Amino acid sequence: MNFRISISPANIEFDCNEDNNILAEALTAKINLPHGCKxxxxxxxxxxxxxxxVTQEDNTNMAIFSQDEIDAGYVLLCKSHAHSDVTLNLPGFSNSHPIKTLPAKISSIDKSGTTAIVMLKLPAGQKFEFSAGQYIDILYxxxxxxxxLANYATDKNELELHIRYRKGGLFSEAVWSQLTVGSIVRFKGPLGSFTLSKNDKPIVMVCTGTGLAPVKAILExxxxxxxxRPVHLIWGNFTTEDFYLTELLAKWQEKxxxxxxxxxxENPPIGYHxxxxxxxxxxxxxxxxxxxxxxCGNSQMIQSLxxxxTTQLNLSAGNFFSDSFTPSK
Ligand code: FES
Structure with missing residues (x-):
């Protein structure tokens, strides 16, 4: 059964089938509600x-809420289903970068160890706006x-992706063995809400592997x-060979x-932890x-961090921003 979801105070509405979670239905309606892991x-x-x-699925992790939030009716939209018309309170939300599905041409593929830096060129005249830290879905x-997206929005109309090689990975295998400069791919985006806040608190920026990508966009x-704002970037990898674009670190530090x-x-050389x-x-x-x-990194690191x-180091849950990824075939 379908119900109407209203977002207040932005006055944005979309239809939602109760069999699907509210976040999924919003994204289908091209409304980019704040989200990360889904x-x-x-x-x-x-x-x-x-x-x-609204009900949440039985496996919803309630530890993610404070008691005040539970009392005030907070839910996880990726775990929630509507059983009537619903109003969501989302101050400041404007859907400023509507979700689009577009083609793009691969303009370069630079491989560095286990990571490929892939640049996508958008069609001439096609406007695609996004915030630093957001992501896209490649449709393949x-x-x-x-x-x-690993770059800050520029007028070059190019998108930068960091793709780690994963044996048997659908798209990473294609990048390594099938796709070439000039190949056309389709994508949907921008998605996600891993973006820089507007205050001036010092930042601890933590990433693992290609979790560097949105961090790079935010630093740019x-x-x-x-x-x-003071930033402490902490970047982890299994081995030193997994680091890439390290020449940028000193340049960022200058600015x-x-x-x-x-x-x-394992086996850290001098200068590594x-x-x-x-x-x-x-x-x-x-x-x-x-x-x-x-x-930004694997979900296990995000949950541990x-x-x-929040429990040992007094960080307010509202000051924790994350973008977790799960390796997929
Ligand atoms: S997007 Fe719902 S908890 Fe991460």
Missing amino acids: SGNCGACKCQVTNGD EGQNRSYS QMIATNNL LNLRVSLCVN NGLVTDLIVNEYENLMDYEVYA YQLA
Whole structure:
């Protein structure tokens, strides 16, 4: 059965079938409600229901809510189903970058170790606006694969993707063995809400693997807007060979108030930290009360970091922003 979802105060509406979660129906209607993982892990789709009958799926992780939020009617939209017309309270939401489906031509593929930097050229005259930190879904052979946009919006009409090689991975195998400069791919976006807040708190920016991609976009945005908020970038990989674009780190440090820590799980050379990104945070921070934490990487790291930061290091849950990815074939 279909119901009407109203977003207040933006006065945006869409239809929602009760068999599907509210977030999925919003994205189908090309309304980019705030979200990240789409699987109930990151809390980015948390939203207050002010009117209507909404239930959450049995496996919803209620630890993601404070008691005040539960009392005020907050739900995870990626885990919620509407059983009547519903009103959602989303102050500040405007759907400013509507979701589009577009073709793009691969203009370059640069491979560095296990990572390919893929540039997509948009059709001439086609406007595609996005915020630094958002992602797109590549539509390939009838399936979707999500990749963060690694560049800050420019007038070049190009999108930058960082794609790690994954044996048997649908799109990563294609990038390594089938697609070439000139190949056409289709994508849907922009999606997600992993974007820079407007306040001036110092930032702990944590990423693993190609989680560097949205971080790069956000740092480029900060350079372009002369934003000198203190940033501590903590980037982890299994081995030193998994790091890429490291030549950018010193350039960013020249233009930003940026400190960089690199973590590897095994055999760290001089200058690298041994262990997980969360180990480094435990060693370096006693209290994150006055910070914002941005995290992009595998969902296990995101969950560990969220638990650590909010339960042991006094970080407010509202100051934790994440974009988690799950490797898919
Ligand atoms: S918890 Fe819903 S998008 Fe992550």
